[in-house]
Amino acid sequence: MTSAYPPSKVLIVDDNVANIGMMADALSAEYDILVAKSAQEGLTQALHAQPDLILLDVVMPVTDGFALCRQLKSCEQTHKIPVIFVSALDTVKQQAKGFELGAVDYITKPVQIPILRARVQTHTRLYRQTVQLEALAATDPLTNLANRRKFEEAMSQEIERNQRENHALSLLIIDIDKFKDYNDRYGHGRGDDCLVAVARILSACARRGTDLVSRVGGEEFGIILSDTDADGAQSIAQAIRARLAAANIRHADSEHGYLTLSIGIATVDFAALAGGRPDSRMLVDCADNALYTAKNEGRNGVTLNHWP
Ligand SMILES: [Mg+2]
Missing domain, CATH: 3.30.70.270 (Reverse transcriptase/Diguanylate cyclase domain)
Structure with a gap:
């Protein structure tokens, strides 16, 4: 199936290479995959590559996923990018914390591939529509100039x-x-x-x-x-x-x-x-x-x- 749009860019941030490989394999047919093995690297990639979605591990050395999410949401260039936490921390308290920090979703490990695919599809589509609507709301339809x-x-x-x-x-x-x-x-x-x-x-x-x-x-x-x-x-x-x-x-x-x-x-x-x-x-x-x-x-x- 061909799409009118270029594939969405998904950034996977996880300190575990096996996790990255498994998620990348599940998504690479439909998305451009970027990877980062630490929060620091994740922030750099997010600023530089402007992904359409970030899959973010919670437990990582030095800076954890919650801290990175806080940084992403307080930065002008990255605050709109949707974040989905992917974590073995599956208590209601941990998941609620993820949502409080501005994540759009929370997937628990072990990752179920069909669930991962479905949620990534939902949120990349929503994000694309939001970006398009914002552009439309700022444009004069006759001249295509800013309104x-x-x-x-x-x-x-x-x-x-x-x-x-x-x-x-x-x-x-x-x-x-x-x-x-x-x-x-x-x-x-x-x-x-x-x-x-x-x-x-x-x-x-x-x-x-x-x-x-x-x-x-x-x-x-x-x-x-x-x-x-x-x-x-x-x-x-x-x-x-x-x-x-x-x-x-x-x-x-x-x-x-x-x-x-x-x-x-x-x-x-x-x-x-x-x-x-x-x-x-x-x-x-x-x-x-x-x-x-x-x-x-x-x-x-x-x-x-x-x-x-
Ligand atoms: Mg981890």
Whole structure:
């Protein structure tokens, strides 16, 4: 049977090589198997390989499985990965402790292969669905960009991170000029095509791993530029304008004859900031005011505001 997805990755952490071999044999036909013979090695593998499930022995020398589970659940990069304890400790108290630490299941040794397979299948499927739903909930379906909800979440995170690292943070709010007129003249289907075209241009101009391009409203987009000062933000904004001009999307109601956009930039330099830090709303307002100025000055332009 073929599947539409690559196999899930299962990490087996056990100090006993025979246990690892037995579980790996039972699962290797359907899963990519990773192994670790100690808790330390398990943590490294979990961080590095990002498995979709961890089968975790409890009794191990130095650091036991309970302690490793606690570490995994308190770490940003690993806390979502489901953990199943696999242990000869079969008392209700021990199993309850496993669940309290955030495990999704508990399998007792000696391991019964059909039970192991069934539980691994259940939890890898659930995890895949959760990851897919989270991605869906953060995406704008038309443009495939991040949606407003993801944008707001990322703004708060980036403000915190750039303040901590003493960097400058810039935010671009971008609005397509006379988009209502475009829709009225050419219809909403062509209007949607325009939004997709603009989304592609934005993504092409802000392509670092930390850049976040999002559709925040109808014809309004936001770009979060971490570790970017006013000059860096200006040059990206001008690159966006130039690319859209080069795309030459006909717009008969525009004074230019083609589709244009206006951009408001807010920049906060945390290294030079004397007062309190802005929250997400304050920076968006600051960029919105710059956008308003750009619109008033005849559109197809870029305006920058320093915060505060
Ligand atoms: Mg053991």
